Amino acid sequence: MAPHWPEEVDVFTVPHSRMKKLINQYNSMVMSTDFRDEMHLMSLLQNLNNVFNELKAHERIENIFIMRELRSKLRAASISDPAVCNCHSDNRLTEMQDLVLDGYKWAKMPQRERQMYGRKLRQALENFTENFLPHMDMEEQVFQPMLMEYFSYEELKALKVKVIKQHGIYKYEESSCEKFVADSCESEESSxxxxxxxxxxxxxxxxxxxxxxxxxxxxxxxxxxxxxxxxxxxxxxxxxxxxxxxxxxxxxxxxxxxxxxxxxxxxxxxxxxxxxxxxxxxxxxxxxxxxxxxxGDSDGHTGGERxxxxxxxxxxxxxxxxxxxxxxxxxxxxxxxxxxxxxxxxxxxxxxxxxxxxxxxxxxxxxxxxxxxxxxxxxxx
Structure with a gap:
């Protein structure tokens, strides 16, 4: 079990609680989906697409705003840690997004083929969950102590605020690009x-x-x-x-x-x-x-505020x-x-x-x- 860190400098727990909630939601959705029904499958695929987009955005935010800064601190201390460089290299998010995208083709096929896809999707989601939950636990158990060691208390407070802010921007910002994405994702059912x-x-x-x-x-x-x-x-x-x-x-x-x-x-x-x-x-x-x-740090930074x-x-x-x-x-x-x-x-x-x-x-x-x-x-x- 990960040590309990002061809340104001615990960088991972808040976003991870959101990601775990999403995982619980998609597990519940897939268990209640009748894959024989085309509209049930289409609704599930749309929800899964939204879930994996948010999971991927979460990984990107961690990579840009946490891991890059940690690498800079380690480099300044002449320390090399492969785990810091490769923590997001094998979490299979892209594979899952491709599988969900393939589902739109299966949804138009006969009932038997939809059920075959459903079994494949359930197994893939189960495997992904078994991989992703320990991945988040590892970040809390390994990287949070490193953050506590190489960052000052004030730096970590600012970093947590920045990370939560970036997650909020992804969820709620009404930019023209995000509006375009939302418009493009409208399903035939909503039409x-x-x-x-x-x-x-x-x-x-x-x-x-x-x-x-x-x-x-x-x-x-x-x-x-x-x-x-x-x-x-x-x-x-x-x-x-x-x-x-x-x-x-x-x-x-x-x-x-x-x-x-x-x-x-x-x-x-x-x-x-x-x-x-x-x-x-x-x-x-x-x-x-x-x-x-x-x-990496090709922008020339060696730590500090961006x-x-x-x-x-x-x-x-x-x-x-x-x-x-x-x-x-x-x-x-x-x-x-x-x-x-x-x-x-x-x-x-x-x-x-x-x-x-x-x-x-x-x-x-x-x-x-x-x-x-x-x-x-x-x-x-």
Whole structure:
């Protein structure tokens, strides 16, 4: 059992209690799900997707705001500890997210196949839980004592506040990127709920699909996400592949919600706040890890407080990575056949795994821009 630390400097317990609650919730959900019923399975998949997105965000926050600072302290003391560098390298979050994503295909199959998938999902969740709970216990038992040893009391108090704040930002912030993700994740079931008496009387529904698509072609991706929630018909129209011939996630993460953005400049500072592209600050480069361990301390810090500017950059990377993940999971499976151009230049939230999935989901892709990224040949295997 982990020692009891003063509450104000106990960095792990509060976020871990939330993660354990999520695990208990998904175990309860999967046990009560009737996999013979398509809608039951679809509802479970949506809930599991939300759970694993939050679990992954939790790991990212720990990696960026706790483990990186701890590595800096250890390096300053000329100490090397492999456990600090590899604590998030094998928690199987990406595998679980892929399995949940596959479930949407199984949901459309006959009842027998859905039950087969259900057995596979239950076993995978059981294995993941057996791995993840001890992982959190290890962090409390091993890393919290190290934090107590190498950080001052005031530093730990500030670190705990920062970590809890970052978890709160993930859960509640209504940024344009998160709104886009939420809009993209709307299920067909929720779309059905919008078919009201007023909607049936809407004169726009009298227009032919060809004219509606012409109107929608003037909208940007963020507006498409909003239109997706109007009705089942509009949800189908906004996911017409002809409307998604080009995707520009890096521009969208910067707030430029356009299907025809100007190219990002290659000059220092152009298109990025504070000359960001000069820094080797990447979100995810290790394809065997769910959270990047390679970023390390390339920003030159050896401990201490991070500036507001740096936190803003890290926050932007998280937003970009979340937007890319939403595109791969919820948008490209429906519109990927229409995508001819994919501009990912200067992306700091990109990984080989994401590029590989984009290539699979966009079979008619003609232009792929990956300049100024750390994508390697593994993405094309």
């Amino acid at each position: 059905d709920e919008h078919i009201t008496k007023e909607e049936k009387q809407c004169q726009l529904d009298c227009l032919p699909n060809e004219l509606c698509l012409q109107i929608l072609s003037w909208l940007g991706p963020q507006d498409m996400g909003r239109m997706n929630q109007v009705s089942r018909r509009w949800a189908n129209l906004t996911h017409d592949p002809k409307l998604w011939t080009g995707i520009f996630p890096v521009h969208w993460a910067m707030g430029n919600w356009s299907f025809h953005p100007q190219p990002l400049g290659e000059d220092a500072g152009q298109g990025w706040p504070g000359g960001w592209q000069k820094e080797q600050l990447y979100f995810c480069t290790d394809e065997d890890a769910d959270v990047d361990e390679s970023g 500036t507001d500017s740096e936190e803003g950059r890290l926050k932007h990377i998280l937003q970009e990575a979340k937007l890319l993940t939403a595109l791969v999971k919820h948008v490209l499976p429906k519109v990927g056949s229409g995508v001819r151009q994919c501009d990912l230049a200067f992306s700091r939230g990109l990984s080989n795994n994401l590029v590989h999935k984009i290539l699979k989901l966009c079979p008619n892709l003609e232009i792929l821009d990956l300049k100024q990224t750390l994508v390697g040949d593994a993405a094309f295997r």
